[in-house]
Amino acid sequence: AIVPSIVADIDQAHALLAPMLGMGAASVVFAVALLASGQNPTVTGTLAGQIVMEGFLDLRMPVWLRRLVTRLLAIIPAVFVVGAAGDAGATRLLVLSQVVLSLQLPFAVVPLVKFTGDARIMGSLVSPVWLKTLAWVIAAVIIGLNATLLIGML
Numbered sequence: 001a002i003v004p005s006i007v008a009d010i011d012q013a014h015a016l017l018a019p020m021l022g023m024g025a026a027s028v029v030f031a032v033a034l035l036a037s038g039q040n041p042t043v044t045g046t047l048a049g050q051i052v053m054e055g056f057l058d059l060r061m062p063v064w065l066r067r068l069v070t071r072l073l074a075i076i077p078a079v080f081v082v083g084a085a086g087d088a089g090a091t092r093l094l095v096l097s098q099v100v101l102s103l104q105l106p107f108a109v110v111p112l113v114k115f116t117g118d119a120r121i122m123g124s125l126v127s128p129v130w131l132k133t134l135a136w137v138i139a140a141v142i143i144g145l146n147a148t149l150l151i152g153m154l
Helices: 010-021 023-056 063-116 119-125 129-153
Strands: none
Touching: 010 023, 010 063, 023 063, 063 119, 063 129
């Protein structure tokens, strides 16, 4: 099997596993990994949606209906893009979704580092100085990479 030196499309990604597993097994392993990687955000999103809807909005609905609504809200734009722009549009949508996720990361990391380093909040479980320093360096690297990404996309 020919292994691509640069993987620019999801259609080529499974080929990277082919030298180790063979093309048939590589396709199956890649498909299972792709499906498994979607389970965590699905569960997290469902639970977060339940907490927001019930706790903050006082809106109660059956779990099956909430799953249906959230999945339709997620899949309808994707189906529209694939239908309108084909495979190239799907790849662009996938890349764009990852860019949006990466831009949201500092908004989770910075408060997390701040809160875990605050003795008033964490008490005896406060992060040690070396860990706080490392965490702030990592947060700065994430922010720097995001800035580089944004500048490169302009």
